[in-house]
Amino acid sequence: MKHSSFNLDVQNQQIEHKIVVALERISAAFRVLLWNESKENSLSPIQIQILIFIHFHSLEKCKVGYLADEFNMTKATISDSVKVLLAKDLVSKISDASDARSYSIVLTPEGEKIAKKASLFTSSIEQPLEKLAEEQKTVMLDGLLKLIYDLNKSGVITIQRMCFTCAYYKSDAGIHYCNLLNKKLAETEIRVDCPDHKVIS
Incomplete structure (x- = not known):
């Protein structure tokens, strides 16, 4: 029978369960830091993640389908986020010459500025790691x-x-x-x- 890692009796007896709970705590820290960054820019966390991803990855990876797979989300969800970023003039589209329906997403100068700053949201987690x-x-x-x-x-x-x-x-x-x-x-x-x-x- 499987036991939950959140069951304290089980957790305190097995290191695997302690690691799972520790990873969950770190995951929560990432969510808080990302949420704070997104609020500061009046964007959702996934919109911030899209900007950061585009900032550091090649053009062929910056398409709705690839982003949906990258973030484990539907194409419709990513498309809605991209529409918001387009409306805020943080990204623009580059059409694929071989397929009129396909396009890549690139950052505008303002999008580049936000992505560059937002990409540092993990610094609070990096600092204790540097001490190891x-x-x-x-x-x-x-x-x-x-x-x-x-x-x-x-x-x-x-x-x-x-x-x-x-x-x-x-x-x-x-x-x-x-x-x-x-x-x-x-x-x-x-x-x-x-x-x-x-x-x-």
Whole structure:
């Protein structure tokens, strides 16, 4: 029989349940920080996330369909958010020359300004992480990457641009290697979001 991680008797006996609850607390911190940033700009949290994503990712990824998969939302929900951003003149559309119905979304100068500032909303979480020893950071990163990878395989998380899901990546006897960079990768060099990620066919 499955037991809830929020059951204190169970939680205090098993480390896995403590980790789940700890991750939930951190998730709550992200929501609070993102909500504060969105209120400051009179936008919704997802609208802020869209601006930040567009700011740091290539044009082909900045389409409604890709954004819907990225944020695990429907195309209709993303389209509604994009309409608001268009109305506020924070983004504009670039039509696809090969498909008149398809378009990419780009930031306007004002959108760029908001996205740049908003992208720093995680600084309150980064500060305590900076105080950890390098070994602690490495162990934490390794555990989180494996957790994300397993959640991706089980369908809980959709799009991932991490090394473990990339066609260029290979692992042999615990050694990480990137065929694109032609080099071994240290644990700390494993990427969570790689601009050169190639989906495994």
